Amino acid sequence: MIDALQDLLPLWALLASLGTAVIIFALRDERRRQRTFWNLFGASVKLLLVALLVYGFLQGRSYQVAWEVVPGVTFHLAADPLALLFAMLSAVLWLVTTVYAVAYLENSAQRARFFGFFSLCVAATFGIALAGNLFTFLLFYEALTLATYPLVVHRGHPAALAAGRTYLAYTLGGGMALLAGTVALYAAVGEQPFSPGGSAAVAEWAAAAPGAATVVLALLLGGVAVKAALFPLQAWLPIAMVAPAPVSALLHAVAVVKAGAFGVVRIVQDVYGHDVAADLNVTPVLAALAAVTILYGSLRALAQVDIKRRLAFSTVSQVSFITLGVAMGGPLALIGGLVHLVHQGLMKITLFFCAGNYAETLGIHRIESLNGVGRRMPLTSVAFTIGALGMIGFPPIAGFISKWHLGLGALAQELYWVLAVLVASTLLNAAYFLPVLRRIWLLPAPAGWPGAPAWRRGAETHRWLLYPALFTALAALLAGVLAAAEFSPLNWAQRIVEQEYPP
């Protein structure tokens, strides 16, 4: 009995978020305490279940939930190391973001709707993580679009609605490409579960019909590239910044953008296999696009005066490191890409939390108003600094580990131009983050902050706004310092790569 229940653990974890969403939808807007309880309860249960999943996996259990949906097509959840990496990331960051969002949206309208869709969003992300085949992946990938839309337009003003339209135009368009590609793949080779190193049937088909295989791969990658904000499909992301800060944090660090990047990993590594994709000449194009995106995002970030928009363009640039790592091929580069999935999440969510804190506490939205804020909000500013330095790639923060492995991978694959891209991006990152840090710490503070709500003048900020940022900043720091430890993100990424490239 217990065993049977435990075999269905992926399903329980999925239902934990779905159930939370249903309960929260049913609560009326003014039931604040109850909603906060269910939010935190749901997020904690989810984290616990995912932790059990990881534990069971380490004990050698294999979790497979599958049933036939239409003839020849199954709904399939499976827990492989890559799935668990993403699931764990989303479960941890969901709990943290929930704490943050509860405080952030304390007095705003429509909180039941917000938190309901927030939970749905995480359910979809978990489904994406544990999808065992392309159909299941598509299912949750599209559901994510639906769940995030109400979050993007949450504020309901014309700019939010316009952003929502742009967001939908891009993501639904990408979804259609992914749908067409998936159906075509199923029509050609039938259902293939995700398998490390690519499926044999797809490899045979690609050898027999390279033209069709290339078109299908392009459709699939085009579909996920939209959410991964790969150039030239990145325009929706900065526009979606009108959403409240917790949503931006979630969109950028965990859910939407990562779903796209994760899809790139799955499709290149576990459907086609890197070698097949390279033979079809798709990965060089992908690597080139990723490199362009990295530089383009950084250059655009330089020109932004709004904090959140600068961070958004930084996301465009940073997420493409994942794609770059996958596209380069070889174990080292893949490690770099996979570990960046986690590292970028930790660092970027820290930065967005801090940006939200500045805005909520002092009414600061623009970079030029950050002068001297380090003395007014020291802890937030320390967290921001850790995030920013990590993004640049300062050792020993997490971002350094990613870039180091990417660089090693480029050397191993003899792709020397990638090194140039890495160096250029580091310089650009420094160019758009260091002036911000200089303002925060070195420039004199103005006499007062006109945008600050009066009652908050005493404390640095609301505690529930501060602790999440400190927690994720610490995590980003530890992920770098303790990278060699067992169960660090790096260690886990190596575990995945051992499967993808068996020694």
Next chain:
Amino acid sequence: MATLSLPLAFFLPLLTALAVFLVRARRAPWLPLLGALATVVAVADVVRQVAEHGPQVHHLGGWQPPLGVELYADGLSALMLGMTALVGLAVTLYAGPYLRGKGYNTELFWPLWLVQWATLNGTFLSADLFNLYVMLELLTLTAAPLAAMAGDRPSLGAAMRYLLLALLGSLAYLLGVALLYGGTGTLHLREVGELVGADAHTAVAAALITAGLFAKAAVFPLHMWLMPAHSNAPAPASAALSALVAKAGLYLVLRLWLWVFPVLLSTYMGWLIGALGALAVLYGSLQALRQPRLKQVIAYSTIAQLGYLLLLLPMVVIPAAAVHAWQGVAYHALAHGFAKSAAFLAAGNMLYSLGHDRLEGLRGLTPYLSITVLTLGLAFASLMALPPSGGFLAKWLLLSGAISGGQWPWAVVIILGSVLAAAYAFRVLAVAHAAPPAGYTEVRPAQRVPRIMEWVPLLLVLIVYAMGVTAMPALGLLEQGAPEGLQ
């Protein structure tokens, strides 16, 4: 005895209609619901029997054809009956409070609606061409008064147009049936199908019958009556008309082409009909994008969504595509039935509460009608084929058929249709999410929507999401008595 539930599925709603007419709903308000529940039980039994024992036949009064009337239920009939039963139950539960609250005459509504339900069941159960004619006529004669219930100029005009076109369609259908009878001497679907040849005589009959049914089902270019008729009817009637009545016409188109006229179904013919379906998909969606009122958007969406059903005919002649397309079309008919009726009932709640359904007047609505807006969103998500809805699985199957069979134009139509559906759906949902304009006093609903009117549509739309979990039970049922090559 075993197949008694077949006639019961037809006669129970009919007898209830009669009883309600005689006793008056005012005096026995529970009567329609009782009849509806009894019908649902009978239909559930039909579904169970077909699933367990294959297609079911019943000869009314024990008279064998050609003298007697044969009732016949295969998997496709059973699915349509089941969908009709669930939607019908929802409409019955919803209609009472809605009509009372809006001041409609319920004494008129109940007999009309219950006869319509009986007729729908009769359509899905009939196995001969003349009975089908009677059913079609009855459908029109109940649907037109339902569309006219508001009694104002727009709805009367719309109902009149509907009536005239539908009667014209019936005439064309009857002419075609007469030709077939003259040629074959029988009216039974299967016997006619075995006897007809691919000659001019059959072709003329097929053309007349198809054109007649197209008029009744509002297939492009005979669609113009649908939008005004469906959008001006009271919400529960709109739900029944859009989800069930119009679909019954298309059900017959498919049934007749697959069972009676397969000899005529060449690639060319399939393309001709499929092209009309594709035009309906694109035209209906584009029109839905431009409508200022919610019910008009939903009504145009019906024209578009019904168009997909016709894509079966071009794909069924291609072996690689046939099974997928057959399953996809049947599943689409089901998913659309639930989603569309839920959408119309949700729109009814907005009308009920605000007194209008103009899109720009729906801003800032969500706090008061959150369940309704959620229902509408879920229904639209299925119409635009987003997972995890039944609509998604239907599109998946259709698209699988189109791509496996190398039918690229249809694949493009299916994808384009979904994109357009998303465009008109989010046009509505964006308004529902919008904050009220600045300086605007909050919208207070004039009337509180009764609980049951909020929950019935939500439960209805949740069926579509249950359908999204797995399609295997429905597709297993569909195999019972499916035409050769489609099993």
